Amino acid sequence: MVEDSMASTRAVVFKESENLEGKRPKIEGYDFNQGVNYSELLNSFVSTGFQASNLGDAIQLVNQMLEWRLADEEPVNDCTEEEKDPSFRESTRCKLFLGFTSNLISSGVRDTVRYLVQHHMVDVIVTTTGGIEEDLIKCLAPTFKGEFSLAGAELRSRGLNRIGNLLVPNDNYCKFEDWIIPIFDKMLEEQTSEKILWTPSKLIARLGREINDESSYLYWASMVRTHKNLGCVIFH
Template sequence: MEDHLLASVRSTVFKESETLEGTCTKIEGYDFNRGVNYTQLLKSMVSIGFQASNLGDAIEVVNQMLDWRLADECSIEDCTEEEEKDPAYRESVRCKVFLGFTSNLISSGVRDTVRYLVEHHMNCDPTKTIKVPERFDYELCLSLLRASATSQIQLDSNGTLQKA
């Protein structure tokens, strides 16, 4: 009985998957090192993956941080140093931006945007190390987008995702 069960599990788990190349969109982000082409940047959102809408929200928050100056704050009564009351000083004080993210973003199309931000604009990146399996996924496997987040999907007997 155990041998039959083990054989059944092995035949299901180790079944060769069908290739999805050519039938799905490859997950990858926009390469900012090629310059900013807004048309191409917007087109790339299709291939970024599920994180694209959250990335858009994050961009708005980061832009607010980048635009902030101490001079935007009305109250100066609680300033203890005379320098803090000086309008020129208050205009020069900007927000420090820390980029924190989980390692699963590195195995998504957002990794290209994260790489660019870390390379060119970050004050600090407090991200913990990437997991080994995600690093293998990034290096050895193509990431493909087949179903939308709202679609119901299931794994068929060939190891391929199908709409339910």
């Protein structure tokens, strides 16, 4: 009886393994003895494991979108004559949407977003009101590094606001209000006198032009929007 129980337990604990060779990638990190090759380093994330693999998968997916052309697909039966044209199919690429929340613009990720827009690497931006506001505020005054543990009440007594471990002085919001109110007044006047209908995209493009600051992703988006062939639009 005991022997049967031990045999049963042993069979469960030492169950024969499924062979994963050739079915799953092996976990291997980057070998820095090869020097620092950023492309290979990023590629190695896929086989690093944990969250690095999720980032590696995302990088591969983005690269697929950047490299895709309509010419990679077989024409379907209901294609138009233009869609059948080889040159048209080779020039047709993915339309890239970039979505983010305001906290990323409050942080240093804003500079990455600005680079992507400046160099026409995305076609459409989808963000929140805060993602618009924070970009403009940072053109007027800096955000500072703090700590997640700082008490809100104590910061409030010093005229400071906390976004995670970032600190934003009250003065930044005052400067923003002083900057934007005259623009809104002028836009209202234009709406009345010139019958302009201010859609969210038009409003945001106007603010990007008005801020006229190359550190702003809205500034670059407004420049792209001015040149229709670049095809970048902001949705709010």
